[in-house]
Amino acid sequence: MIVAEKKPIEEIIDMVKDHEKLLVVGCNECVTVCEAGGKKEVGVLASALRMYFMNQGKKVDIDEITLERQCDHEYLEELRARIDQYDAVISLACGVGVQFMAETYFNTPVYPGVNTCFMGVTEERGVWSERCQGCGQCILGRTAGICPISRCAKRLLNGPCGGSAKGKCEISKDLDCAWQLIIDRLQELDRLDDYEEIAPIKDWSTERAGGPRTVVREDVRQ
Amino acid sequence: MSTKTPSKLEKILDSGALAVTSECGPPRGSDPAAITRKAEMIKDYVDAINITDNQTSVTRLCSLAACIHLKQMGLEPVLQMVVRDRNRIAVQSDILGAASFDIYNMLCLSGDHQQFGDNPQGQNVFDLDSMQLLQTVRRMRDEGKFLGGDDIQRPPRMLVGAAANPFADPFEIRVPRLAKKIAAGAEFIQTQCIYNLEKFEEWMKLARDRGLHEKVHILAGVTPFKSAGMAKYMKNRVPGMDVPDDVVKRMSGVPKENQPQEGIDICVETITRLQECEGVRGFHIMAIEWEEKVPEIVERSGLYPRPQV
Ligand code: SF4
Ligand code: SF4
Numbered sequence: 001m002i003v004a005e006k007k008p009i010e011e012i013i014d015m016v017k018d019h020e021k022l023l024v025v026g027c028n029e030c031v032t033v034c035e036a037g038g039k040k041e042v043g044v045l046a047s048a049l050r051m052y053f054m055n056q057g058k059k060v061d062i063d064e065i066t067l068e069r070q071c072d073h074e075y076l077e078e079l080r081a082r083i084d085q086y087d088a089v090i091s092l093a094c095g096v097g098v099q100f101m102a103e104t105y106f107n108t109p110v111y112p113g114v115n116t117c118f119m120g121v122t123e124e125r126g127v128w129s130e131r132c133q134g135c136g137q138c139i140l141g142r143t144a145g146i147c148p149i150s151r152c153a154k155r156l157l158n159g160p161c162g163g164s165a166k167g168k169c170e171i172s173k174d175l176d177c178a179w180q181l182i183i184d185r186l187q188e189l190d191r192l193d194d195y196e197e198i199a200p201i202k203d204w205s206t207e208r209a210g211g212p213r214t215v216v217r218e219d220v221r222q
Numbered sequence: 223m224s225t226k227t228p229s230k231l232e233k234i235l236d237s238g239a240l241a242v243t244s245e246c247g248p249p250r251g252s253d254p255a256a257i258t259r260k261a262e263m264i265k266d267y268v269d270a271i272n273i274t275d276n277q278t279s280v281t282r283l284c285s286l287a288a289c290i291h292l293k294q295m296g297l298e299p300v301l302q303m304v305v306r307d308r309n310r311i312a313v314q315s316d317i318l319g320a321a322s323f324d325i326y327n328m329l330c331l332s333g334d335h336q337q338f339g340d341n342p343q344g345q346n347v348f349d350l351d352s353m354q355l356l357q358t359v360r361r362m363r364d365e366g367k368f369l370g371g372d373d374i375q376r377p378p379r380m381l382v383g384a385a386a387n388p389f390a391d392p393f394e395i396r397v398p399r400l401a402k403k404i405a406a407g408a409e410f411i412q413t414q415c416i417y418n419l420e421k422f423e424e425w426m427k428l429a430r431d432r433g434l435h436e437k438v439h440i441l442a443g444v445t446p447f448k449s450a451g452m453a454k455y456m457k458n459r460v461p462g463m464d465v466p467d468d469v470v471k472r473m474s475g476v477p478k479e480n481q482p483q484e485g486i487d488i489c490v491e492t493i494t495r496l497q498e499c500e501g502v503r504g505f506h507i508m509a510i511e512w513e514e515k516v517p518e519i520v521e522r523s524g525l526y527p528r529p530q531v
Contacts, residue, residue, distance in 0.1 A: 153335050154306070154346065158353035158402065160395075161332045162387035162414060163461035170461035171335045183392050196398050198406055201310070201354045201369065 001030035001121075002094040003128040004037060004114035009048055012090060015111045019087040020059065022049070024113070025079070025101065026066030027093035034128050036114045037092030039066040045092065045113060070097025076104045083108055118150070136206025136213065142199065144185035151178035157199035227363075229326035229381040230298045231270040233531040234504075235410065235439040240497065241504030242525050243300065243412065243441060244516050245272035248283035257288045260513045261297055267520040268507070269528055270298040270327055272412070276307065279339025286316055290323050300383070301325050304333025309349040310358070310369055317362060321378030329383045329412060330355040334461075353406045356384055360407035384408035386440075388425035389418060389464035397428040404438045411438055412506040415445040415456075416492060418464040426501050435501030442496045445508045446515060447485035450474040486515055486522075493523040 016022055024046045032038025046064045053060040063086070067075045070093035083089075088109040091098040095116040102110040118130040133150040139157070140147055149155045153171045160179030163170025167180045186192045204210065226232070234241045244264050249256035261271060271292055275285040289299035301320050308316065320328065332352040336344050350358060359382045361367055366377040384403045388396055400411065416422045422442070429435055447453045450473040457465035469488065476484045489507075496502050505525070509516050520526045 154332055154351070155348045156332060156351040158351050158406075160390065160392075160399075161352075161462075162385060162390045163334070164390050164392070165461055166391055171337050177391075180392055183395055187394075192395075192398075195395055196402050196405070198353055198357070198402060201350055201357070204349065 001033055002116060003034045003118050003120045004031050004094050004116045006036050006041060007113055007115055012113055013052055016088055016090060021061045021085060021087045022090060023063050023086040024090045027070045027097050028066055028068050031092060031094055031114060041092055042066050071100055076101060137203060144182050144189060146178060146182045146185060148178045157202060227326050227379045227381050230531055231327050232381045234269050234529055239529045240525060241441060242268045242520055243270045243272060244268045244507045245274055247274045247277060248288040250282050252283060254291050257291050258295060261292055261295060263513045264516040265297055267517045267526060270300050272300040272302055272329060275302040275304045279334050279336045281340055286320055289325050293323050293325060299325055300327040300329055302329045302331060304331045305348055305350050305352060305355050306333030306336060306346050309347050313350065313355060313358060314368055317359060317378050326380050328359055328380045331385055352384060353402060356382055356403060356406040356408050381409050382407055383410040383412060386411045387414035387462050388422050389414055390462040396425055400429055400434055401432060404434060408438055411440045413443040414462060415443050415508060417469050418466050419495060421464060423499055426499055430501050439503040440501055441504040441506040442502050443506045443508060444489050444492050445510060446489035447473055448512060449481045486519060489519055490522045
């Protein structure tokens with residue numbers, strides 16, 4: 001899933017302080033799971049904003065809604081009938097949802113309520129960590145199912161570097177060295193010999209480096 | 223391993239003599255004297271001088287420019303290049319730049335993560351890794367081709383080296399990793415600073431078991447401690463460094479004013495012992511901001527005078 005973190009309330013206030021009618025829009029997908037932008041967080045943010053503006057002696061109306069998704073037209077359309085009632089929207093979806101909202105409602109200012117961080121997993125409640133950077137040419141088949149692009153601090157395809165110590169990465173004792181994980185798993189799979197194959201220079205054009213990406217599937221297109 | 227480049231380092235290694243290299247860190251400013259002064263101190267005691275490339279990710283005068291200063295002094299530089307700061311266009315371009323000044327040695331590294339330096343908020347590149355950098359230089363030199371496939375006019379002619387850390391984890395792949403670097407094109411290896419001699423000798427034995435010592439010239443890396451504090455710092459703070467307790471104890475066991483001498487003694491003892499280690503083809507003395515001690519270390523280790531080639 002896409003993992004996000006709540007933005008500090010001060011930052012949100014600073015963005016929306018000149019508006020008088022606000023809609024806070026949550027998303028029922030990833031940001032709900034990572035507890036940054038679901039129904040619960042929409043409620044918490046809306047209450048905090050109401051409290052703030054009340055203390056400031058300012059009348060600001062704040063409504064709440066949480067959509068099934070903000071990255072699909074179908075669900076965003078549910079706001080069509082009422083969007084004009086608002087001066088601005090605070091979207092608690094990931095950056096994808098925020099943008100799609102802005103594209104869909106071209107006249108309405110849209111502000112992000114979360115910082116979108118990465119694609120990752122829930123290790124345990126309250127702990128999420130990165131697993132993929134969407135490089136567009138997955139190499140997990142060669143790396144024992146562990147991604148060195150997202151999990152090695154130097155994205156080494158032929159790691160580990162000389163800084164790997166006691167299973168941890170040179171940049172932090174709290175971070176596993178991806179290459180230690182890869183080697184442990186190669187060993188477990190009895191494939192340590194694969195380690196000696198040199199991973200070729202990667203074609204990064206399928207990644208961010210190649211510019212904004214689009215996937216077009218004619219077979220499913222309508 | 224037949225001679226392929228005009229590198230003096232290569233000639234010495236091929237002659238069978240033990241090679242001695244050292245290194246100079248460029249200044250955090252643009253005064254060329256900061257490099258030439260260090261080089262003056264050591265030039266008669268070493269065969270080649272590495273110039274570090276923004277080591278520990280602290281911004282400094284560039285390695286290539288510093289190498290050119292050495293070249294203009296008639297010395298033999300080893301251009302260090304990290305893949306942290308350059309994409310494949312910059313890598314190839316800098317290699318050609320070095321080749322245009324007839325720089326004949328290069329050391330291919332990944333580079334420390336930028337969070338250790340003065341710009342922790344910067345981007346990193348890592349378009350290639352150090353293994354792929356080795357392949358890139360070898361391709362440019364041996365095939366005369368750019369990565370993109372086009373021909374290079376007047377290809378670079380450099381001896382290609384890599385670093386090896388026998389002490390980093392996981393230990394079980396330290397020798398396979400050396401084999402991999404050789405397969406990628408490394409012709410010489412400079413190791414991480416050696417304080418744990420037993421572990422280094424075990425690594426060398428495993429390398430010999432696979433015949434790797436005959437495929438690559440291994441230069442054992444040494445760094446003299448200036449103080450017990452430095453020994454402790456290296457033990458606890460520097461990633462991938464293995465400083466055994468008894469070495470720290472030995473440094474702490476002498477009065478402060480004698481600690482520099484103790485550090486030099488340990489360094490000389492290490493070199494003397496490792497001269498007996500089969501497969502060690504020379505020494506890389508990294509006297510960090512202590513270049514004036516290199517002559518003493520070289521002389522006392524019986525490695526002076528240096529061969530003339
Ligand atoms: S290799 Fe690429 S696609 Fe596969 S997990 Fe890593 S970043 Fe994602
Ligand atoms: S320590 Fe491991 S994860 Fe960290 S940069 Fe080095 S190889 Fe990558």
